[in-house]
Amino acid sequence: MSEEHKQPLQSSLRVQELVYGLRISEVMTSKVFAVSRNCTMRDVQTIMKNNSITGVPVVDNKRVVGIVTMNDLMNALEQGAMEHNVTKWMVGEVQTLAEDMPLSFAISAFGKFSFRQFPVVNKKNELTGILTFRNINHALIRELSRQLREMEQKNEQPEEPESLKFSKVYQLNRYDFENGGKASSEIKKFLKERGVPPKLVRRVAVASYELEINLVAHSIGGMLGFDINENRVKISSHDRGPGIADTEKALTQGYSTANEWIRSQGFGAGMGLPNVKRVSDEFAIESALGMGTMVQAIINLKPETENENK
Amino acid sequence: MELQRIAHALDAEFICGPDDWEKINIETVFASDLMSDVLMSDRDELLLITSLSTEQSIRSAGIVGSEAIVIANNKTVTEGMIELAQDQDVALFCTSHPKYEACVRLGRIMEP
Known part of the structure; x- marks a missing residue:
């Protein structure tokens, strides 16, 4: 009985470990919608609406200088400031993640900050992707299925002692x-x-x-x-x-x-x-x-x- | 040198160990209370002398493949340490001599 209880723990740990072995670059969305400094809040609204996303990074020469989230957009909307420049409403100091970091770091970051997404940057600090919890869930499911498949195959061939x-x-x-x-x-x-x-x-x-x-x-x-x-x-x-x-x-x-x-x-x-x-x-x-x-x-x-x- | 001779020289009390512990051959002695140092050693047929009476001492000894461990300075040996020593197949002793004293005694009998 105790063995049965231990089994799910071990496999879930193994999946976690597999996921932790992934790099952020393997999990993130590489197709990023970003705006430049001279775009308006209206532009951001259009991008968010058309692509069903909740955060848009603001870039200057590929470097992330800010991010506009749904929250900022609502504040601007409330104030009737949709034609304002994004720089007036964006959050300036953005927490980014490096693309070659292990995924475990991203999971910690989601736990530490209340952000829904993190812009991902390369070694030159240029925007290369965006990471949301949905990306992590997908990676988790992908690794889980792979792990299950491996376990099934393993069951078919008994191990040599x-x-x-x-x-x-x-x-x-x-x-x-x-x-x-x-x-x-x-x-x-x-x-x-x-x-x-x-x-x-x-x-x-x-x-x-x-x-x-x-x-x-x-x-x-x-x-x-x-x-x-x-x-x-x-x-x-x-x-x-x-x-x-x-x-x-x-x-x-x-x-x-x-x-x-x-x-x-x-x-x-x-x-x-x-x-x-x-x-x-x-x-x-x-x-x-x-x-x-x-x-x-x-x-x-x-x-x-x-x-x-x- | 046989472990039996070492135990005798240290007035050590045998706590637990393999059946034929008396005949175990000891070539080198390592004395430390710092387990980090113990883990850095790469000697064989090792005896560890320590006054750090914790389960980690037993673990560290087991990890580096020590044959025996002597807890010096009359320190209390816990039940957990004994269980661990049995599990790790390490012979466990304690002695009332302080660590330095124990080393001096061993040095004397080990001199060629």
Whole structure:
């Protein structure tokens, strides 16, 4: 019975993890309706009406300088100011999202701000799309169907007990040191039982344990996903915030923002992330203040020469 | 060096561990209360000496593949720590000697 209860949680976590693995650029609407500074509120009204949208960014040379929402439009309408320039009514300081951010950051942004849409910009800060909750819902449904299809296919072919194929997502809560480490222990056992060399098992265990401790000690909560096949172990950690101001600094040995309590638990020496990087073959980190942090660590299970020979 | 000899030198009390713990071979000793440091080590056949008596100490020891852990300074060992040590297959001891004292004693018997 308890297994039945656990099952939906695990699959929903896996879907979340998949969605978190997406980039904003893969989910946003690329066809954006924008206006320039010299357009009127009437122009915005027409665009909104014809395209059934609720927010129109104002751009100047592709850069977002403001956004006019349904709310602004109603205010202008009330004041009989529909022929006014958009600059008079738009919201000037716009929260934008970068297109290569993980989707999890966007989800945090929707939680943090009350906006219904976020203009999306590229590295040059040019408007490339717009992200609404509807985009996220679509992505979620798409990933859910894909996941279901995969699960159905998996059911048709029973797994070999010796197989190294494994994927699981663990949820971790803030300051829950008691459970921080369970995932690592489980993964360690799984690899050990399948005869993976102890040195590799140790590297995987260290990376995942450091990430678990990071999630419970520094984030407001998040998840740790494992995707294992015979070639490699992929560990990905996503949290909901608070985000790291300077990831470069966070990767410097000895740099730490840990409080006394975390230190009393034997951690917080500023060696967690550098240590994950040390034991990983591939390492990537992405973070934004207020939105969260994503870390991905890959540990190859086969020497590279062997891979090349295949 | 056999774990039995180490336990004797430390006047350590055996709390739990594998059946044949006496014969476990220990090559290196790591003494720290900072688990971050423990996780950075890459030595084998390891014994961890710590005065940080928490479940995280046991976890960290297990993660780096320690064979045994000695809780120094007469610290209380909790039920949760014992369960975890059994689960991780790590031999667990405690000693009334402070950490430094324990290290000195081990240093003496390990000298060639």
